[in-house]
Amino acid sequence: xxxxxxxxxxxxxxxxxxxxxxxxxxxxxxxxxxxxxxxxxxxxxxxxxxxxxxxxxxxxxxxxxxxxxxxxxxxxxxxxxxxxxxxxxxxxxxxxxxxxxxxxxxxxxxxxxxxxxxxxxxxxxxxxxxxxxxxxxxxxxxxxxxxxxxxxxxxxxxxxxxxxxxxxxxxxxxxxxxxxxxxxxxxxxxxxxxxxxxxxxxxxxxxxxxxxxxxxxxx
Numbered sequence: 001x002x003x004x005x006x007x008x009x010x011x012x013x014x015x016x017x018x019x020x021x022x023x024x025x026x027x028x029x030x031x032x033x034x035x036x037x038x039x040x041x042x043x044x045x046x047x048x049x050x051x052x053x054x055x056x057x058x059x060x061x062x063x064x065x066x067x068x069x070x071x072x073x074x075x076x077x078x079x080x081x082x083x084x085x086x087x088x089x090x091x092x093x094x095x096x097x098x099x100x101x102x103x104x105x106x107x108x109x110x111x112x113x114x115x116x117x118x119x120x121x122x123x124x125x126x127x128x129x130x131x132x133x134x135x136x137x138x139x140x141x142x143x144x145x146x147x148x149x150x151x152x153x154x155x156x157x158x159x160x161x162x163x164x165x166x167x168x169x170x171x172x173x174x175x176x177x178x179x180x181x182x183x184x185x186x187x188x189x190x191x192x193x194x195x196x197x198x199x200x201x202x203x204x205x206x207x208x209x210x211x212x213x214x215x216x217x218x219x
Contacts, residue, residue, distance in 0.1 A: 011044065052072060130163050132170075134175065134178075135171060149191075179191050179195070
């Protein structure tokens with residue numbers, strides 16, 4: 001399964017049926033580039049014969065809906081380097097805009113996403129965010145398999161090295177060890193392969209791993 005198809009599948013799963021998994025919507029839509037957004041929108045249309053923007057708009061409301069639909073237009077300005085101080089100023093302006101009328105809030109939201117200042121980038125790095133998501137998926141009793149698999153598959157060829165480094169720095173334990181203590185058997189082997197901890201890990205093997213994870217998520 002390709003990355004766009006995988007994103008499309010997770011977005012569909014997040015909005016179909018009763019209730020909405022807002023965490024998944026934010027995680028996928030707010031961490032992808034313009035090109036990646038265009039790709040998973042096309043995949044969504046092909047797989048479900050529906051427009052993603054319409055489904056998201058129909059399942060969310062208010063300013064959250066406006067922000068997500070705005071991001072799905074995939075025309076944010078990605079040419080500038082990220083300015084953390086400017087991001088904080090914009091974030092504060094957006095909070096203050098919440099006290100204004102709806103029309104003004106909508107304009108502020110549009111400016112916010114057009115500048116490319118994504119919610120999670122205002123707070124922390126993507127690797128830090130996904131590091132925390134992986135930790136939360138396995139801490140305590142039970143395992144959040146959906147989150148664990150979704151993050152591993154979507155980030156394995158993007159920034160997994162940085163995520164592993166961040167995980168060890170923050171939690172004083174390797175991600176591979178944390179996973180090994182939480183899951184077992186073939187499932188553990190699949191997860192470790194996505195981490196790049198199983199050697200050798202040729203392209204064909206990685207494809208088989210992702211296919212196996214895909215089947216797990218569909219069950």
